[in-house]
Amino acid sequence: MKIAAVRATPLNLPVTMASPSGAAKSTSLSLCLVEVELDDGWVGAGMTAITEEEVIGSIVNEIAGPALVGLDPLRHEQAWDRLYWLLTPRGQSGYAGHAIAAIDLALWDLKGQILGQPCWRLLGGAREQVPVYATFGFAFYERDELAAAARAWVERGFRRLKMTVGHHALQRRDEPRNPWDVIAEDVQRVRAVREAVGPDVQLFIDANCSLDYLHAHWLAQRLEAFGITFFEEPVAQNDVGNLAKLRAATRIPLAAGQNEVLASRFRDLLAAQAVDVVQPNACITGGFTQCQRIAGLAAAFNAQFANGGAWPHHNMHLHAGLANGSLVEYHSVAVECCKLVFDGLPEPQQGVLTLPQAPGLGFRPNRERVRELARRPGSRGVGKA
Known part of the structure; x- marks a missing residue:
C-alpha cells in the first residue's frame, strides 16, 4: 500500500441557528476537508478549521500532498516528520500546522480502516x-x-x-x-x-x-x-x-x-x-x-x-x-x-x-454534498462563532 494522492476541498459553511424566541440566527464557519487515497483504493478523510480554508487547500494540494505520494500510509510518524520539516523547518506555526493536522487525521482514519479498528x-x-x-x-x-x-x-x-x-x-x-x-x-x-x-x-x-x-x-x-x-x-x-x-x-x-x-x-x-x-x-x-x-x-x-x-x-x-x-x-x-x-x-x-x-x-x-457545498458562492468568513 502506498499513498497515491492527497486532495483538499476548502469549504465555507453557512449555518442557521434557531433561537429560543424563534428568530433565525445566521453565522458561518470554514473548514478544509482533506482526503488521502491509496493505490489500492482505500480513502481516509481528515479536516482542519478555524483558519483560512483556501490557504490550507493550496498548501495541501500544491506542497504537502505531493510530498507524501509513495509513502506507506501506516507509517504515520514518518509522514508527520516529513511534513514538519517541509512546512515548519524553523518552528513556524499557523497554516502549516493546520495542514499537518488534517493529513494526520486522514492517515489515522486509513490506519483504522485497514486494521479494522476504530481510531x-x-x-x-x-x-x-x-x-x-x-x-x-x-x-x-x-x-x-x-x-x-x-x-x-x-x-x-x-x-x-x-x-x-x-x-x-x-x-x-x-x-x-x-x-x-x-x-x-x-x-x-x-x-x-x-x-x-x-x-x-x-x-x-x-x-x-x-x-x-x-x-x-x-x-x-x-x-x-x-x-x-x-x-x-x-x-x-x-x-x-x-x-x-x-x-x-x-x-x-x-x-x-x-x-x-x-x-x-x-x-x-x-x-x-x-x-x-x-x-x-x-x-x-x-x-x-x-x-x-x-x-x-x-x-x-x-x-x-x-x-x-x-x-x-x-x-x-x-x-x-x-x-x-x-x-x-x-x-x-x-x-x-x-x-x-x-x-x-x-x-x-x-x-x-x-x-x-x-x-x-x-x-x-458525503461526497455528493461536499461537491455541492464547494460550488456554493459565499463570503470567506473564518473563525469561531
Whole structure:
C-alpha cells in the first residue's frame, strides 16, 4: 500500500441557528476537508478549521500532498516528520500546522480502516464514552435568548455549558466598540445564564484570545462569584506571561491551547504554570500524532487535558483513547457544519458521546454534498462563532 494522492476541498459553511424566541440566527464557519487515497483504493478523510480554508487547500494540494505520494500510509510518524520539516523547518506555526493536522487525521482514519479498528482503540482504548460540554452561548444571542438557550440545553441533558465572552473586543476596536462596554455586558450575560440554570450546572467561559490582561483580569474578578469551571483563552496570543499573571490573580481556573500548533508552546504554558487545563485540538494541533505527545506533557505536569476549539467527532477519539482524556467540546455551530459534510456522526445522550465501533473515525464525508457545498458562492468568513 502506498499513498497515491492527497486532495483538499476548502469549504465555507453557512449555518442557521434557531433561537429560543424563534428568530433565525445566521453565522458561518470554514473548514478544509482533506482526503488521502491509496493505490489500492482505500480513502481516509481528515479536516482542519478555524483558519483560512483556501490557504490550507493550496498548501495541501500544491506542497504537502505531493510530498507524501509513495509513502506507506501506516507509517504515520514518518509522514508527520516529513511534513514538519517541509512546512515548519524553523518552528513556524499557523497554516502549516493546520495542514499537518488534517493529513494526520486522514492517515489515522486509513490506519483504522485497514486494521479494522476504530481510531480510539488504536490510540489506546481507555474508555468507550466521553463527557461533553455544550458550547451554546454566542454573541448573536441577546441576553434573554441566552438564558432561554441555556435552560433548553439543560433540558436536553447537558450539565456542562460554555458561553463566549470578550467577543473579539481587541480585534474590533475600530468599529468603535469600547471593550469596557463589552465586558460589562458579559458580566450581565453570565449572571443571566447562571440564574437560569442554577448552581449545579458547570459553566465555562471563552474569550477566544480577544482580551488584553487588563480587561481579562477585570472580567475574571467580577465573574468569580458565578462559579466558573474554567476561563478559556482569556488573553490575546495565549501570552504565557499574562496567563501566568492572571492565573495567580483569580480563583477561576484557566484553559488554553486549542489553536496552538507546536508542542513546545504547551511545554512553555505548563512550565510557567500559566494554565490549569491544556486544550490541544486534533483538527488544529498536528492531529492525533502530536496531540498524544501533548497529552503526555499534561500527564507529566498533572494538569488536565481537555478538548477546546470544537470538532467533537474527531477529538472524541483522542479523549476516549488516552487514559488522561477528559472533556470534549460539543460546539453547536461546528456540529451543524459537520452534519453538512459527514454522515454517521454520533449524537450525545445526557451529555455523553458514545464512541463508534466502526473502523477508522467511524463516519464518512458525503461526497455528493461536499461537491455541492464547494460550488456554493459565499463570503470567506473564518473563525469561531
